[in-house]
Every structure is written in structure tokens, then in C-alpha cells.
Amino acid sequence: MLKTPxxxxxxxxxxxxxxxxxxxxxxxYGKITAVNNLDLAVRRGQIFGFLGPNGSGKTTTIGMVLxxxxxxxxxxxxxxxxxxxxxxxxxxxxxSVLEGASAYPHLSGRENLRVCAMIAGVPDAxxxxxxxxxGLSERAGSKARTYSLGMRQRLAIAxxxxxxxxxxxxxxxxxxxxPAGMREIRGLIRDLGAMGKTIFVSSHLLGEVEQMCxxxxxxxxxxxxxxxxxxxxxxxGTALEMQVTDMNRALEVLAGLDFVKGVKRDGVRLVxxxxxxxxxDVSRALAEKEIYLSELRTRQDSLEDVFLEMTEDA
Amino acid sequence: xTGLLRAEFLKMRKRxxxxxxxxxxxxxxxxxxxxxxxxxxxxxxxxxxxxxLRTFAYPYSVPALLDSGQFWGSVFFVSILATSTIATEHxxxxxxxxLSGGVSRSSYLLTKLLTLTxxxxxxxxxxxxxxxxxxxxxxSVADVHPRVPGGFTAGDFVLMVSRAALCxxxxxxxxxxxxxxxxxxxxxxxxxxxxxxxxAIAVALLGTGxxxxxxxxxxxxxxxxxxxxxxxxxxxxxxxxxxxxxxxxSDQPGVWAATVVIVAQSAFLLAASFIVFxxxxxxxSHG
Numbered sequence: 313m314l315k316t317p318x319x320x321x322x323x324x325x326x327x328x329x330x331x332x333x334x335x336x337x338x339x340x341y342g343k344i345t346a347v348n349n350l351d352l353a354v355r356r357g358q359i360f361g362f363l364g365p366n367g368s369g370k371t372t373t374i375g376m377v378l379x380x381x382x383x384x385x386x387x388x389x390x391x392x393x394x395x396x397x398x399x400x401x402x403x404x405x406x407x408s409v410l411e412g413a414s415a416y417p418h419l420s421g422r423e424n425l426r427v428c429a430m431i432a433g434v435p436d437a438x439x440x441x442x443x444x445x446x447g448l449s450e451r452a453g454s455k456a457r458t459y460s461l462g463m464r465q466r467l468a469i470a471x472x473x474x475x476x477x478x479x480x481x482x483x484x485x486x487x488x489x490x491p492a493g494m495r496e497i498r499g500l501i502r503d504l505g506a507m508g509k510t511i512f513v514s515s516h517l518l519g520e521v522e523q524m525c526x527x528x529x530x531x532x533x534x535x536x537x538x539x540x541x542x543x544x545x546x547x548x549g550t551a552l553e554m555q556v557t558d559m560n561r562a563l564e565v566l567a568g569l570d571f572v573k574g575v576k577r578d579g580v581r582l583v584x585x586x587x588x589x590x591x592x593d594v595s596r597a598l599a600e601k602e603i604y605l606s607e608l609r610t611r612q613d614s615l616e617d618v619f620l621e622m623t624e625d626a
Numbered sequence: 627x628t629g630l631l632r633a634e635f636l637k638m639r640k641r642x643x644x645x646x647x648x649x650x651x652x653x654x655x656x657x658x659x660x661x662x663x664x665x666x667x668x669x670x671x672x673x674x675x676x677x678x679l680r681t682f683a684y685p686y687s688v689p690a691l692l693d694s695g696q697f698w699g700s701v702f703f704v705s706i707l708a709t710s711t712i713a714t715e716h717x718x719x720x721x722x723x724x725l726s727g728g729v730s731r732s733s734y735l736l737t738k739l740l741t742l743t744x745x746x747x748x749x750x751x752x753x754x755x756x757x758x759x760x761x762x763x764x765x766s767v768a769d770v771h772p773r774v775p776g777g778f779t780a781g782d783f784v785l786m787v788s789r790a791a792l793c794x795x796x797x798x799x800x801x802x803x804x805x806x807x808x809x810x811x812x813x814x815x816x817x818x819x820x821x822x823x824x825x826a827i828a829v830a831l832l833g834t835g836x837x838x839x840x841x842x843x844x845x846x847x848x849x850x851x852x853x854x855x856x857x858x859x860x861x862x863x864x865x866x867x868x869x870x871x872x873x874x875x876s877d878q879p880g881v882w883a884a885t886v887v888i889v890a891q892s893a894f895l896l897a898a899s900f901i902v903f904x905x906x907x908x909x910x911s912h913g
Contacts, residue, residue: 378726380908404728414719418640430633431729471723481726 328392329355331479331510332377336386339372339534346372348534349386354479354512354527359505361525361542362514363619369534370514371411374483377512378408391478404432407472409482413464417457421448421467424456428471442470446500462493469500480504482513486520498524522546522615530622537622545618552584552591555607562603569597583611627733634741643710647703648749651695654868655757658694659687662866664764680865683770685778687761689858690865691754692790696855697869699753700794701819704746705801709814711738712805721908731904739802739896746798747791754787775861789854796847796888797822799895806899822848826871833877847891850884857881 332354339347347369354360364370375381377388379399388395390402415424425439443449446466456464465485472480485501486494501524505511515521521528522542529539538545556562559582566575566584571593573585584594588610595605613621638644663682666674680686715721725734765772800821805814825846832843843849852873859865862875879887 375907375909378722380722380726382905382907400728400730402728403726406726406728408723408726410719410722410726412719414723416637416640416718416720418642419637423636423640427633427636428723428727430629430636431724432727433629468723475727 330389331356331391332481332512333389334373334377334386335389337373337376337383337388338385339369339376339381340384346534347376347383350531350534350536352529352536352539354510356478356510357505357508358527359501359511359525360513361521361528362512362531363518363521363528363615364514364516364531365623366516368516368531370516370531371483372534373531374408374410374481374512374514377481378406378410379403404475405478407475407477407480409465409468409472409480409485411483411487413461413468415456415459415464415467418455420453420455421459421463421470422452424467425471425474428474432475434474438474438476442474445473446470447496461488462490462496465489465493465497466500469497473504477509479510479512482511484514484516486515486517494520518614518616518619528615530619532623542615546613546615550586550588550613551611552586552588552594553578553581553607553609553611554584554594554605555581556598557604557606561601562598565598565601565603566594569594581607627737630729630733630737631740634737635745638711638741638745644707644745644749647706648753651699651703651749651753652756654694654698655691655753656760658682658691658866658868659757659760659764662868663687663690663761664768666866667768674866677864677866679768679770679772680860680863681867682761682764683768683772684758684761684765685774685783686772686860686863686865687765688758688778688783688786689855689860690867691757691761692786692858693855693865694868695750695754695757696790696793696851697867697871699746699750700797701822703749704742704794704798705818706815707746708742708798708801709805709811709818711742712802713809713811713814716809716909717811725908732900735806735900735903742798742802746794750791750794751787778860786858789858792885792888793847793851793854795892796851796895799892799899800847803895803899803902806903822870830872833874844879844883844887847888850879850887850891853878853881853884854888 330353332352334350334352337347337350338345350373362370362373372381376383379395391405393402395402416427419427422439422443425442426436429436429439440449443452446469448463448466448470451459451463456467459467469485482501486497489497498520501511501513513524525542527540528542528545530537559577562582563575566572566582571586571590575585576583586594591608591610595608598605659682663678666678667682669678681690715724725731797818801814801818804817805811808814808817825848829843829846829849832839848871852871856873856875856878878884
């Protein structure tokens, strides 16, 4: 489930399943190390969140994955091919949405996609299909310079999907969007995942990644802190949250229970570190001492809790 | 590659700038024929009447149009177009999705260069054609019948156009290379124009020296360009020109030497642009 950031030798089956792998990927700018010895593995069909605070090295990593930036050391494999040896071949199977949602401002949305279609050798019929998918059909004839950021972002997504790629790489796709736009893009990403595409999406918005992604890697200061399943991560730190009639006595009682790892106050509530299945045992133990519950619920660590815990520790 | 070229043409034909530059070239051709040629010939000063005649009267007008066309075509049309075509892709960020979509860097740059070459060739030939049409009109209005010793053949015409075209190449490539390196429209255009001004000064100053100093003028394209442009003159006769250069026919390198130098300089610039572009990080810049 959870993997440490150290490199591991994959089996042949796993290897064929890995769509994107970075091995010891490092990029330095003078004395600054933007990405430090990064080992990532993204498997077919995953919606993989690439998390990290601003300046953590996400965009630099994506730049190296897409061949726009040169690694100082290490390498990238796309579909099992070392991109040092062959970059353009595997990249034809990748669609990318890069930060800033670039478009030719003097061309209409449809013409922007036509440029991409000509380059990729995709038939024109696909253009309308993609415009419709991203909800831009009505404004397809307007110049891209008149588009809002959200519309440009959707146009960039349409361009990325034009070739029906196996892997879609997105760098902060919801940056600069209003809440409605963010929701729309998240929905689109989930739809793409449902279509069986592998999605590699970077973000500094933890809630967003938690809602969209099934796998996640956390980066800080260019270093990989962890990678694994979102479900496993957020389920890690389960606790019980309760309100009781006598806080001080309850603290004493709960601290003495062997299945409780820790107890702390959180305002008017107590937070008890234990498995959620122990709720009845906790309730019984308190009732035996004539301490009664007025509220009891399970509290699961959010990705934000996990992230903050990891990045603070790091 | 065909798809890349088609995409490049679509991007270019939808921009207003090539059309504005083309109209400027047409206006320039009209200016040379009517203002610098016909008006000068028709004017009161008999000293300039003969050179005025050779500027507007066909076929003497061909080298005159090519002279000014080479200079201003290099400065305006080719340099601005080359610079803008490269730099805007960086400014708009559109270079990144293009390269991350599986287009090799060499194909990308080669396509840019091919498109620029084709568009420049067509536009400048059309402007030349327009100038020649005006020249034929002006010749008929003036009712003059200039004779060329030994005649003026299609072969002469092609050779003249080829020489002028070769003289545009190093400046076009200079603009191209400067922009590939700087990723900036401003630096590309200013750099090319600044170079043209500075080389004119440098060549003039070096010409006053002797030996090695004089020979070192070969390092500057304008010295060799002057030789090829002078070679275009019909019967060695001068005409009025808007090109900002002074050609001393007795002080130019030989035509073949000049051709070799221009080709070598162009090859150097071409190699520099490809080496830089193939190796560098592709990021977004503003300029």
C-alpha cells in the first residue's frame, strides 16, 4: 500500500503496468536543488495526484517528464521507454495540460485545436468531439484572446485529449479558476479516469487531490516524502471525537485503557486515538465510571492532516 | 513534417503582421520607382537624372529594386517575421504543448525556418513583381527605351534575384538565432538592427586602416553583401538606392569569396540556433 521513497525493483508484470516512472530524477539550478533523487511510479489507470507546496519542484518534475527540461541526473521512463533514448515516440501517447493554459490568442478555439490536430495527424472530426467534451462548442469560433482563464484551461484540456492519449499530465489544472470552474475541471478529470485514462495531476490544493485522485505522491523541497493510495493515507490516523459530562475524569479513565494510544483535549471535545471499532468499549468504560457521552463520532485524518504532519516532520 | 508545416502556415496566415510588413514592402517598391526614380529623372537637377532613369526604367530598375529590397527586406520583413514567429511561441507558452506532444525539437525549428523561408520568398518576390510592374508602367509613362548592352535575359534576372536573396539570408538567420537564444521579440529585432548599424560603422572604420584591419571587414556580412549587390548592376552603372550603405566597387571582395563568406556565416548562425535550441530548457519568457 504505502511505499517509502526509496527505489525498488519492480517485477516484470508491475513494470509493464507502469506508465510513468522516474528514477533518481534530479534537477539542480546552480546551488539550488529543485528536484532531488525522485523515484515515482504511476500505473495504468491511476489518477495520480502530485502534491506539494508551491516551489516544491512539481512543475520542474513535469517539465523533465515531458522533455522540456533536462535532468541533472536520473531519468524518466514513459511506457517503459527511457526518454533519454527516445523522447518523441512515447510523448505521442501523452497529452499535457501545462500551467498557464497557453493558446494562440489570434486563433479561435477551433483553430487552436486544428493546429494541434495538424501536428498530431488527427482528423478534424475529432476537434468538434473534444470541443463538446469540454463544453466549448458554443464559443469555438471566438478568438482565444477573448476566453476566460477557465475557458483557456478547458481548451488546453481539449488539445491534450485530441490524440486520445494513454497518459494525461496536468500541471495545476485548476489554478486561477473560480470555485465553479474548479469543480468543472475536477469532474472532467474524474470522467477521464472513468474512461480508463491514466492521469498525473499536480496540485498544491490538498482537498482537490483528495477528491479527484486515487493515488498520491507528496513532494517537499524537491524530495519525495511518500507515495501511495489516498484511501490508505487518509484512513491511517483514525480517532474518536467525543463530548463527555466530566472532561477531567474522562481523560484519566481513557488514558488507562490499553487499546487507547493517546487522549487529548480539542476545545470542548476529547480526541481519543484508537480504532473506530472500539467506540462501544470506550463508551462502556466511561459509563462504568458514571461519565456519560453527549456526542461520539469517528474522526478520520484528511489528506491535509497527513500532508501537514509529513511536511512538518520533514 | 507536412502537418507541422500546415499548422505553421495556419498560424502565420491568421496574423496581421505579415500582411502589414508586406504592404510596407509594396509601398517601398512604389517609393523607389516613383519617388526615387521617376521624380528624380523628371526633376530639375540634371546631375541625378541618369541615375534616376536607371532606378525606374526597366530593366535597370531590377537591380535598384533588389538593392533596396535586400536591405529593407532583411531589416523589416525577414527579421521582424523571424523574430516574431519564434518569440511569440515562448511568450504565449505555446511552444511547451507543441514540444511535449511528441514533436522533436529539430523538426520544430526546421519547420519554423522552412515556413519563414517560404513566406519571405513569396512575399518578397511578389513585392519585386509589383515593383517591376510599376517600373514597366513608369517606363511607358516616361516614354523612354533604355537599352542594355548585350541584352537582359531571364538568366540574368534569376542570377540577380539569387544574389539578392543570398544577401538576405545572414540577416534573417541573425534575427532567427538571436531570438532562439534570447526568446525575446525586442532583443531579436533590436539586436539585428543594432548589428546592421554597428557593422556599417565598423566596416567604414576598418576600411580606413590597412592590411589585417581591412581584411577583417570580411567578418561582417555587409562587406560581402556589398560585393554581390554591386555585381547586380547592369553594365556597372549606379542607380538611386534607399539602402543605408555605401558600396565602393574597387574595395569589395570578389564575388565568389563574398559568396563563400556569406554561406559560411549563415551556416554558423544556423548551427548556433540549432545547437542552442536542442540543448536548452524550454520555459515561458516574456519579452
